[in-house]
Amino acid sequence: xxxxxxxxxxxxxxxxxxxxxxxxxxxxxxxxxxxxxxxxxxxxxxxxxxxxxxxxxxxxxxxxxxxxxxxxxxxxxxxxxxxxxxxxxxxxxxxxxxxxxxxxxxxxxxxxxxxxxxxxxxxxxxxxxxxxxxxxxxxxxxxxxxxxxxxxxxxxxxxxxxxxxxxxxxxxxxxxxxxxxxxxxxxxxxxxxxxxxxxxxxxxxxxxxxxxxxxxxxxxxxxxxxxxxxxxxxxxxxxxxxxxxxxxxxxxxxxxxxxxxxxxxxxxxxxxxxxxxxxxxxxxxxxxxxxxxxxx
Amino acid sequence: xxxxxxxxxxxxxxxxxxxxxxxxxxxxxxxxxxxxxxxxxxxxxxxxxxxxxxxxxxxxxxxxxxxxxxxxxxxxxxxxxxxxxxxxxxxxxxxxxxxxxxxxxxxxxxxxxxxxxxxxxxxxxxxxxxxxxxxxxxxxxxxxxxxxxxxxxxxxxxxxxxxxxxxxxxxxxxxxxxxxxxxxxxxxxxxxxxxxxxxxxxxxxxxxxxxxxxxxxxxxxxxxxxxxxxxxxxxxxxxxxxxxxxxxxxxxxxxxxxxxxxxxxxxxxxxxxxxxxxxx
Numbered sequence: 220x221x222x223x224x225x226x227x228x229x230x231x232x233x234x235x236x237x238x239x240x241x242x243x244x245x246x247x248x249x250x251x252x253x254x255x256x257x258x259x260x261x262x263x264x265x266x267x268x269x270x271x272x273x274x275x276x277x278x279x280x281x282x283x284x285x286x287x288x289x290x291x292x293x294x295x296x297x298x299x300x301x302x303x304x305x306x307x308x309x310x311x312x313x314x315x316x317x318x319x320x321x322x323x324x325x326x327x328x329x330x331x332x333x334x335x336x337x338x339x340x341x342x343x344x345x346x347x348x349x350x351x352x353x354x355x356x357x358x359x360x361x362x363x364x365x366x367x368x369x370x371x372x373x374x375x376x377x378x379x380x381x382x383x384x385x386x387x388x389x390x391x392x393x394x395x396x397x398x399x400x401x402x403x404x405x406x407x408x409x410x411x412x413x414x415x416x417x418x419x420x421x422x423x424x425x426x427x428x429x430x431x432x433x434x435x436x437x438x439x440x441x442x443x444x445x446x447x448x449x450x451x452x453x454x455x456x457x458x459x460x461x462x463x464x465x466x467x468x469x470x471x472x473x474x475x476x477x478x479x480x481x482x483x484x485x486x487x488x489x490x491x492x493x494x495x496x497x498x499x500x501x502x503x504x505x506x507x508x509x510x511x512x513x514x515x
Numbered sequence: 516x517x518x519x520x521x522x523x524x525x526x527x528x529x530x531x532x533x534x535x536x537x538x539x540x541x542x543x544x545x546x547x548x549x550x551x552x553x554x555x556x557x558x559x560x561x562x563x564x565x566x567x568x569x570x571x572x573x574x575x576x577x578x579x580x581x582x583x584x585x586x587x588x589x590x591x592x593x594x595x596x597x598x599x600x601x602x603x604x605x606x607x608x609x610x611x612x613x614x615x616x617x618x619x620x621x622x623x624x625x626x627x628x629x630x631x632x633x634x635x636x637x638x639x640x641x642x643x644x645x646x647x648x649x650x651x652x653x654x655x656x657x658x659x660x661x662x663x664x665x666x667x668x669x670x671x672x673x674x675x676x677x678x679x680x681x682x683x684x685x686x687x688x689x690x691x692x693x694x695x696x697x698x699x700x701x702x703x704x705x706x707x708x709x710x711x712x713x714x715x716x717x718x719x720x721x722x723x724x725x726x727x728x729x730x731x732x733x734x735x736x737x738x739x740x741x742x743x744x745x746x747x748x749x750x751x752x753x754x755x756x757x758x759x760x761x762x763x764x765x766x767x768x769x770x771x772x773x774x775x776x777x778x779x780x781x782x783x784x785x786x787x788x789x790x791x792x793x794x795x
Contacts, residue, residue, distance in 0.1 A: 240615045257649070261648075325533070329540050331781075332543050335774075338773040340745055346763075476734075496636075500636065
């Protein structure tokens with residue numbers, strides 16, 4: 220009874236909420252609905268951005284699925300994601316644990332340093348790591364050669380330059396996820412740990428059987444966001460090596476950007492965009508399904 | 516007594532954990548520190564072996580050269596305009612919409628909430644080409660407005676405000692109504708002042724998003740005098756022969772505002788009650 224009354228009263232107001240959502244409503248229609256619909260339509264045309272948009276049916280999609288460069292970009296993006304996500308997960312969870320546990324000293328300074336990469340843009344982060352891993356001027360190769368090793372081709376070897384990008388991306392992606400983990404870790408009831416201690420559980424056992432299950436929802440969010448974020452990476456790799464050497468490390472967004480804006484194949488780029496969106500949705504749905512099954 | 520007993524027994528653990536934490540601090544801090552120290556080296560010293568940690572002849576020439584002859588000053592102003600106006604507009608739009616989503620129960624409000632959430636599945640990168648055409652057809656191409664306006668709507672900001680206003684008791688709203696306050700007046704006079712912490716948190720996040728944006732400004736800005744810092748720095752990186760002295764100077768300069776902002780408003784970032792969608 221108590222709930223019904225205010226709800227019925229609130230329902231009488233229409234003009235005010237409409238005015239309140241008007242800005243977002245206008246923006247949603249203009250910058251999401253409109254481009255999504257026209258993008259889908261363009262993906263069936265050979266539109267170049269000017270003049271008419273001749274209908275070509277499924278041609279763009281067929282060409283896309285036969286394009287080796289597209290598959291190369293897709294595979295490279297998946298390799299990148301498979302490298303970054305586990306690394307980011309481990310790093311952000313361990314930094315978060317170190318910031319929450321009672322065993323560490325100097326947390327306030329450590330927290331600022333751990334968080335610093337969040338403030339640094341992907342472009343600048345790319346420049347920083349390019350500077351560290353320069354082939355004949357970088358600090359890393361200088362140390363390696365000083366210790367008697369030979370220069371490592373961080374820029375001219377495709378796999379090594381991918382490794383640099385993965386390390387840089389994990390470095391840059393840690394801070395935000397660490398913040399999520401810190402909040403989750405602080406919410407684990409201390410009574411659980413006390414009970415486990417009475418039962419004689421060690422630190423690792425407590426972490427595995429209490430902490431990890433308790434923060435599982437956050438872990439899920441971190442993995443999902445990191446996967447979706449990595450699949451869309453562009454700026455960081457642009458600053459580190461421009462997707463090079465050559466086109467060896469071109470990722471999907473770079474492929475779309477090159478087709479759409481450097482070659483003005485708007486129709487084709489739109490088709491590629493929708494394939495990317497489909498991939499992102501499938502990934503999100505698969506992860507949701509896996510998460511559900513684990514819960515039940 | 517129990518506490519002292521356990522703390523002496525924990526000493527080795529404390530040493531290990533603290534050592535590990537500081538090792539991680541080094542991993543995260545050294546790249547930035549090396550970058551900072553290098554930016555004070557004169558151009559000739561950057562590549563001369565053996566490398567030294569500290570600059571032998573510290574100079575700020577990289578900074579001054581970047582600032583004056585590489586238009587970093589102009590990029591700075593442009594980025595500031597974009598970040599500040601986008602942040603103000605984002606807060607206004609998100610606060611108003613979040614309040615509506617939290618305090619009104621019309622069916623279309625609920626449907627709209629789902630639509631806003633759906634935008635997270637359609638990030639800018641995915642609709643890059645058609646979004647560009649929309650902006651071009653609206654006559655905004657090559658203007659800073661093209662960078663600002665589409666970024667004003669964010670699911671994250673809207674839902675941050677919605678979650679906050681859900682925690683504000685409805686009684687407060689009812690009392691204001693009984694006193695004869697209009698709906699918008701209530702929001703302006705009572706609700707917005709209450710939501711100050713959320714406004715500050717979203718302000719910092721929004722400022723960071725826009726300050727660090729790269730691909731969208733790159734797509735809609737054509738004229739170098741309109742470039743933002745990230746595009747400007749990327750242009751220096753993309754040059755045939757990278758001018759590292761200028762690049763280091765420009766990069767360090769571009770980091771200063773965010774670092775300063777963070778140090779001032781640290782607690783609003785670190786204590787932010789961040790929900791699922793918080794990553795734009």
